[in-house]
Amino acid sequence: MNPSPEQFDRLRQLLALKRYEQPPPRFFNHFSDKVIARIETEGLVMRTSLWGRLFPDLDAKPVLACVYGLVITGLLVIGLGVSQSLESEESNAPTLDTPWFAQTPGPAFKLPPTAPVVRSLSEQTDSTSSVIPAFPGTAPRFLFDVNQLKVERASYSVR
Amino acid sequence: MNTHVLEKAPAPPAALPPANDQQEEQQRVKLAKNGDLEAYDELVRRYQERIYATIYHMTANHEDANDLAQDTFIKAYQALKSFKGDSSFFTWVYRIAVNKTINFLKQRKNKTHMSLNDLDFNAEHDADLVALISEKTPRREVNLIELQEKLNVAMQKLSEVHRLVVTLHDVQGLSHEEIGKIMDCNTGTVRSRLFYARQQLQAYLSDYLK
Numbered sequence: 161m162n163p164s165p166e167q168f169d170r171l172r173q174l175l176a177l178k179r180y181e182q183p184p185p186r187f188f189n190h191f192s193d194k195v196i197a198r199i200e201t202e203g204l205v206m207r208t209s210l211w212g213r214l215f216p217d218l219d220a221k222p223v224l225a226c227v228y229g230l231v232i233t234g235l236l237v238i239g240l241g242v243s244q245s246l247e248s249e250e251s252n253a254p255t256l257d258t259p260w261f262a263q264t265p266g267p268a269f270k271l272p273p274t275a276p277v278v279r280s281l282s283e284q285t286d287s288t289s290s291v292i293p294a295f296p297g298t299a300p301r302f303l304f305d306v307n308q309l310k311v312e313r314a315s316y317s318v319r
Numbered sequence: 320m321n322t323h324v325l326e327k328a329p330a331p332p333a334a335l336p337p338a339n340d341q342q343e344e345q346q347r348v349k350l351a352k353n354g355d356l357e358a359y360d361e362l363v364r365r366y367q368e369r370i371y372a373t374i375y376h377m378t379a380n381h382e383d384a385n386d387l388a389q390d391t392f393i394k395a396y397q398a399l400k401s402f403k404g405d406s407s408f409f410t411w412v413y414r415i416a417v418n419k420t421i422n423f424l425k426q427r428k429n430k431t432h433m434s435l436n437d438l439d440f441n442a443e444h445d446a447d448l449v450a451l452i453s454e455k456t457p458r459r460e461v462n463l464i465e466l467q468e469k470l471n472v473a474m475q476k477l478s479e480v481h482r483l484v485v486t487l488h489d490v491q492g493l494s495h496e497e498i499g500k501i502m503d504c505n506t507g508t509v510r511s512r513l514f515y516a517r518q519q520l521q522a523y524l525s526d527y528l529k
Contacts (some may be wrong), residue, residue, distance in 0.1 A: 167517075168517045168521065170451070170528045171489075171517055171520055171521050171524070171528060172489055173447040173448070173451060174448075174451060174466070174470060174524065174527065174528065175470070175485065175489040175490055175520075176445070176447065176448070176489075176490075177438075177442065177445075177448055177463070177466060177467060177470060178376055178467075178470065178471075178490045179490060180438045180439040180441065180442035180445070181375070181376075181435060181436040181437070181438060181439075181467065182436055182437065182438075182439045183371065183375070183381060183384075183385075183436050184381075184436075184437075187385075188367055188368060188371075191363070191367050191371070191388070191389075192360050192363040192364045192367060192392075193360075194389060195360075195363050195389055195392045195393060195396075196356055196359070196360050196363070198389065198393055199356065199359075199393060199396055200356075202393070204393065204396060204397055205354060205356065206352070206353070206354040206399070206400070207354060
């Protein structure tokens with residue numbers, strides 16, 4: 161049975177009366193406040209994790225999660241490759257017998273000719289202490305005698 | 320002499336928000352999902368009147384409509400994480416409201432107590448309604464408030480799904496497609512339910528529609 165549009169015209173006019181039924185004045189002014197207050201008092205406020213705040217789209221879009229996963233996997237693979245190449249470079253690098261400082265340019269300051277020669281690490285391996293003094297014996301004089309000061313006895317005359 | 324200007328019935332509220340509003344709405348939903356209560360407050364404000372009105376026309380009781388509308392928005396907030404955006408937020412919230420209301424009505428069965436809202440002052444100036452009660456109606460003494468009561472009693476005699484279709488289409492102004500999405504059925508079902516519901520109402524209100 162096909163209803164004609166005019167068949168229910170008067171009924172629809174009557175139903176329009178329901179659109180005039182309105183809640184008390186200002187009812188909607190505080191409606192949303194009540195909803196929010198109930199959410200807060202009932203402890204329903206959503207706490208998102210740091211991960212969720214940083215990547216809010218991951219839950220809604222699984223494709224993005226896949227892309228993130230691929231990027232992180234790619235970074236791990238690159239990191240692995242770089243570390244392996246570094247290892248192979250280290251195997252060609254000088255060993256402990258030739259100390260690293262022997263290959264670098266000379267020190268920023270010139271040691272005085274009287275300064276003792278620093279021993280190589282291989283010479284120090286027989287030592288029982290892990291703290292090996294760089295300068296054997298007493299401290300070198302040049303460290304504390306920068307201005308060539310001389311100590312002299314002072315004498316005072318009392319009048 | 321009555322100098323009031325006769326008006327047409329108020330247009331039903333726009334069903335779906337415009338496209339640019341939809342983008343803004345999606346942004347608000349995203350913020351609300353991340354715990355932004357201000358964004359959710361905006362969403363509530365946007366749909367509170369329509370959700371309340373739908374529930375009110377279904378229950379014919381202001382207090383019940385108030386409680387159920389609040390419960391609807393709270394339930395929607397709790398379920399927001401599961402909202403994937405396949406439908407609009409509007410349709411999704413409507414669906415929650417409809418399910419809550421139908422469940423409530425099933426529990427309340429045979430305990431109907433109407434608590435009707437006052438008619439807006441402008442109802443007296445509606446050309447169609449004035450014509451309906453003063454010219455064609457055999458019971459000329461009928462007034463708008465009596466007509467409102469009769470209409471609500473007739474609505475309450477319908478089954479929940481038929482009442483819902485009439486409310487969403489003839490009172491709220493939603494399209495058949497939108498109603499189909501909300502009620503999770505095809506438009507053919509919506510049309511046939513609407514036809515049956517109108518037939519029923521016409522029979523109940525025959526005295527006022529001659």
